[in-house]
Amino acid sequence: xxxxxxxSLPSPCWLLNxxxxxxxxxxxxxxxxxxxxxxxxxxxxxxxxxxxxxxKPYLDGCCAxxxxxxxxxxxxxGKEVHTYSPAFKAEEIEEIASISHHLVFNSPSQFKQFGxxxxxxxPKLSLGLRTNPEYSEAPKEIYNPCGLYSRLGxxxxxxxxxxxxxxxxxxFHALCEQSADALEAVLEHFESKFAxxxxxxxxxxxxxGHHITKKGYDVEKLIQIIQTFKAKYxxxxxLEPGEAIGWETGVLVATVLDIVHNGIDIAILDTSAExxxxxxxxxxxxxxxxxxxxxxxAPFTYRLAGNTCLAGDIMxxxxxxxxxxxxxxxIFEDQMHYTMVxxxxxxxxxxxxxxxxxxxxxxxxxxxxxxxxxxxxxx
Numbered sequence: 075x076x077x078x079x080x081x082s083l084p085s086p087c088w089l090l091n092x093x094x095x096x097x098x099x100x101x102x103x104x105x106x107x108x109x110x111x112x113x114x115x116x117x118x119x120x121x122x123x124x125x126x127x128x129x130k131p132y133l134d135g136c137c138a139x140x141x142x143x144x145x146x147x148x149x150x151x152g153k154e155v156h157t158y159s160p161a162f163k164a165e166e167i168e169e170i171a172s173i174s175h176h177l178v179f180n181s182p183s184q185f186k187q188f189g190x191x192x193x194x195x196x197p198k199l200s201l202g203l204r205t206n207p208e209y210s211e212a213p214k215e216i217y218n219p220c221g222l223y224s225r226l227g228x229x230x231x232x233x234x235x236x237x238x239x240x241x242x243x244x245x246f247h248a249l250c251e252q253s254a255d256a257l258e259a260v261l262e263h264f265e266s267k268f269a270x271x272x273x274x275x276x277x278x279x280x281x282x283g284h285h286i287t288k289k290g291y292d293v294e295k296l297i298q299i300i301q302t303f304k305a306k307y308x309x310x311x312x313l314e315p316g317e318a319i320g321w322e323t324g325v326l327v328a329t330v331l332d333i334v335h336n337g338i339d340i341a342i343l344d345t346s347a348e349x350x351x352x353x354x355x356x357x358x359x360x361x362x363x364x365x366x367x368x369x370x371x372a373p374f375t376y377r378l379a380g381n382t383c384l385a386g387d388i389m390x391x392x393x394x395x396x397x398x399x400x401x402x403x404x405i406f407e408d409q410m411h412y413t414m415v416x417x418x419x420x421x422x423x424x425x426x427x428x429x430x431x432x433x434x435x436x437x438x439x440x441x442x443x444x445x446x447x448x449x450x451x452x453x
Contacts, residue, residue, distance in 0.1 A: 079431075080327045080403045084442055086345040086426035088414055090125060090324040092433050098287040098319055099132040105286065105293060106132075109300035111311045114156055116282045117143040119316020119411045123150040124440045125430060129319070135175070137282075137314045141166045148173040156279070156312070158204060158245065160225060162188055171195040178202040178245045178279070180227065182234035189240060202243035202279065203228060209263035210248040212283075214357060217250040230267040242276040243309075244268060249283025251317055254295040257284060261299065277310040278303070286318040320411030325364070326350065326426060330402045331381060338391070339376045341398050346380030348387045349420040351406070351413055355386065364405040366392040378404065382421040419448040 083089065102113050112134040123146060135154025136147035140162075147155045157170055158178035164187075171177060171192035177199055179185040189201055206227030212218035219226040227246065248260045257280065265272070272278065280300075285291050300311050328345040345351070353359045369375045369391035376398055380387035389406070417425055425443035432438065 079437065080405065083327055083429055083437070084427040084439060085327060085329040085403075086343075086350065086424075087327045087439075088324060088409060088426050088428050089327055089437070090122060090410055090428075090430045092125070092128060092430055094323040095125060095128060095320070096433075098321060098323060099129060101287050101293065102315070102318070103132050105297055105300075105313075109297040109311070110304055111300045111313055112154075114154065114312060114314045115151070115319055116314045116316030117147060118415060119282070120320040121146065121415050122320075122410070122428065124428070126151050133319075134312075138174075141170050144170055144173055156314075164188075167192060168195055171199055174199060176200045176202060176243070176277075176279075178204050178243075180204050180225075182228060182232070182237055185237050185241070189237070200242040200276070202241050202245050202277070203237070204245040204247070205230075205233070205264065205268055207246050207248055207260055207264040207267060209260055210250075211252060211256045211259065212248070212250040213252075214250075216356065220248050233268075233271075235271070238271050238274055243278060244271065244275055245279035245281060247279075247281025247283065247314070249281065249285075251285045251288070252283055253285060254292045254299060257296065258299055261303065272307050272309065275307070275309050277312060278307070279312040279314065282314040282316055284313055284315050284318055285321070286313075286315055287321045288318075317411040322408045324408075324410040324431075326406040326409035326413065328404045328406065330398055330400055330404060332400060333376070333398060339374070339398075340379055341376045341404070342379050342381055343389075343404055344381055344424075345406075345426065346382045346384075346387055346420070346423050347389045348380060348382055348384050349418050349423050350380075350426055351389065351409065352416050352418075353412055354389055360390050361409070362407040363389075363392050364407060366394055369393055374398070380423075382423055384421070419451065422448050424448075 114137045136151050137156040138144035140159045144157045154175045156176040157174040160180045167188050204227040206229045210220035328343040330341050332342045334340050347354045372393035372395050374397045375393040377391050378389040428441040429439045
């Protein structure tokens with residue numbers, strides 16, 4: 075469990091591996107070159123902006139979920155900014171419109187409220203509408219944008235054809251870490267409902283959730299799907315991966331603070347599932363731990379638990395070949411996407427530091443958090 079590279083880091087700490095990040099980006103570049111698609115970084119999934127210098131050469135810009143992400147994209151990425159929100163606020167629309175290249179509305183009513191104003195503010199702005207194809211293969215309902223009573227996107231029943239002449243594109247998002255086969259099925263439903271309007275568009279945004287960089291993903295099928303669609307409708311195609319950019323590019327390093335026994339050995343760490351890895355509770359999702367197996371598969375089993383007062387702040391049960399000791403490092407794999415963007419200071423627990431392992435093997439700690447981070451978000 076102990077390794078000089080990790081023991082020298084602050085704890086807890088997210089550690090990005092730049093080599094792994096570039097490997098993912100090279101896969102994205104191949105898809106862009108072969109398919110002609112444009113690819114955006116979804117900031118909702120990955121927003122480690124100190125790494126954007128490495129990412130910018132490969133991607134066309136960022137997609138943002140509102141004002142703050144749009145500002146981050148504009149200030150730190152500097153390419154295309156595509157902004158979508160389930161509902162825009164009147165007091166924010168001017169700034170959002172001024173820094174965005176594409177502005178996507180969730181409903182015809184939001185378009186009618188803000189579309190003309192946005193174009194007055196930024197005549198070069200390309201406007202679009204998010205649609206709901208009413209089909210998804212998302213693994214959990216909480217992550218299903220097309221589930222029953224979903225607020226995300228406009229169904230064909232609620233589509234307003236009167237705005238078609240005023241928009242340049244349609245957007246859909248129905249995937250969650252899924253395959254090209256799932257995209258193909260979603261696209262069939264999208265076309266079956268919105269085909270009359272697609273030829274009038276300049277672009278179609280296929281949203282995110284494409285698990286492009288996961289081992290076994292059918293990259294060639296994705297390329298074929300995009301090529302066929304572009305040829306059929308003569309439109310630009312955008313993809314918005316977040317997890318695919320950060321997939322398996324880094325770890326969360328934590329330290330064992332104490333080991334207690336209550337029917338099972340419990341290792342209390344200086345990190346938190348609730349505060350730092352919420353998907354382990356929400357999904358539920360089991361993080362892989364380096365050198366560990368499932369409970370009782372190796373001689374020494376421990377429940378890994380967080381250092382907050384929440385009883386359910388538990389990462390899971392893991393077994394090890396040697397006993398854990400106070401001070402040991404626990405390395406949670408694949409912790410770059412949908413972790414730091416969701417992290418909180420619940421219970422006053424310190425946010426993990428952020429570090430980057432560069433291509434030459436050197437490690438740079440780019441951010442550490444302390445009491446002021448906790449205090450300044452409160453009043």
